Amino acid sequence: MKDFDAVLRNRLVVREEAGLLRALRQAVAPIDFTSNDYIGLARSPALFAAIEQKLNQIPSPLNGATGSRLLSGNAPYTEAVEATLARIFFGDAALIFQSGYAANVSVLSAMPQRGDTILCDELVHASIKDGMRLSLAKHHNFRHNDLQDLEERLQRATGQVFIVVESIYSMDGDTCPLEPLVALAERYGAFIILDEAHSTGVMGEGGSGLAVALGMHDKIAVRIYTFGKAMGIHGACVVGTHSVVEYLVNFARPFIYTTALPPHSIAAIDCAFAYMQEHGAPLQQALRDTIGYFVQQVQDLPHVSGNNSAIQTALYPGNAYVRQVAREWQAAGLDVRPILSPTVPAGAERMRICLHTFNTREEIDLLARCLRVLPAAGP
Ligand SMILES: Cc1ncc(COP(=O)(O)O)c(C=O)c1O
CATH class of the missing domain: 3.40.640.10 (Type I PLP-dependent aspartate aminotransferase-like (Major domain))
Known part of the structure; x- marks a missing residue:
């Protein structure tokens, strides 16, 4: 058992020395520019309540x-x-x-x-x-x-x-x-x-x-x-x-x-799509507005993608450099994560920014300021 542990530890040390050790963390800062909850459904109390209600209506309910x-x-x-x-x-x-x-x-x-x-x-x-x-x-x-x-x-x-x-x-x-x-x-x-x-x-x-x-x-x-x-x-x-x-x-x-x-997940799928039938168009428009505002704030910055999706990137080549950028942004209150090589090719290390309907204009202004402060072309 001890030997097996040593084998695993050696491999983890190699990872750590390469600066690539992964670890489970909670949100690193209060302002969410990381989650995939683009239109806020994960945090929607109305959807939560609809799922709860639906679960109570399922005939012969099961826990699994x-x-x-x-x-x-x-x-x-x-x-x-x-x-x-x-x-x-x-x-x-x-x-x-x-x-x-x-x-x-x-x-x-x-x-x-x-x-x-x-x-x-x-x-x-x-x-x-x-x-x-x-x-x-x-x-x-x-x-x-x-x-x-x-x-x-x-x-x-x-x-x-x-x-x-x-x-x-x-x-x-x-x-x-x-x-x-x-x-x-x-x-x-x-x-x-x-x-x-x-x-x-x-x-x-x-x-x-x-x-x-x-x-x-x-x-x-x-x-x-x-x-x-x-x-x-x-x-x-x-x-x-x-x-x-x-x-x-x-x-x-x-x-x-x-x-x-389990039935709970099926009810969640059912309710989330029912919710989208009713509220989808304004939510999608709100996301487009958020993206449009972000793109406007950063259009002069060549290292920022400025595309028309909720996923934006800002290039900071080199694992050490992009990690330093992440630490500074996190200290400023942004929950953002660096994407390192080899997840992306070496030289294309980046900050990945997810935009949401619930990100306020002030939060995006703060993000835009962070994008301006650090040099864009290498450490
Ligand atoms: C393009 C793409 N396909 C599939 C998946 C996997 O989906 P899930 O998280 O539901 O397993 C992801 C998740 O990161 C993804 O980005």
Whole structure:
């Protein structure tokens, strides 16, 4: 036992010496520029009350699902909520997962087969990368949002080709060029898998995401929506044809071999989307206003992304430098975290800033002042 501990300790020391040791922390400062609660649903008392009320209305309530969806863990309520999700996301069918991580690992590990090729944007989320590692298909990155590089790879790809992209990228906050991407995929007979984690809730009617907002949902083979970000709750769903859902029920190991979500989570999903049907448009507008105000304050700063999403970045190259910036901002009252390499490529270390409907103008002014104070080009 002691020896095993020493092995683990050695590896942790290596991490620590590289300045990369992770640790669980509470909020580091009072002003939230870190959470994914973009439109404030996680902290909404009205949504909390709606979920509580719904839980009391569920016929024959249970504390837990009691088993996998394929055994005792299925319920009419879960299927009814999936039917609602399918309607919201304009799909034939939807399948709920415990998390976006489980959904992505499921889709990527189960769908592409030996002999197939997965081409994914180099900046896709770790859950997509982990799913690809479990797949027997070949997989290659293409340069971020670079359709020319993608096309060159499409020309060389063998078997059925899957293109994997995100609607809004989690580290850069930029948007995937979905319309030309769909045209390119169609030319090469490739299927698109689209992760809508950061657009669920913030875009599209009722929070239905980018593909629906652009009317392109029918052109995407598989869409993944997550509920732990703008929806303020937890879980995810995969949307596609009935065959997509039936296939996952049969082949997706993270779906099959795990206890289903409890009724509480299903009620939360139900209520969060009902809430969005009613309040989604003004919340999305409030977020656009916050983003617009932030961009206005920082438009002369070349190290700040200033894009049109809730995720903004400010580059401070070098792990030591970006950590120093984070400490100073945190001391000023901002809950912000540095993104270090190798999570992002060396030289692209950055402060990641999440904007919210509840961030006041004064808070954004303070953030803008912090962005101005420190030198932008290296320590
Ligand atoms: C693009 C993307 N996909 C998937 C996930 C995973 O979603 P979840 O937190 O629901 O597991 C995340 C979360 O960080 C993400 O950013």
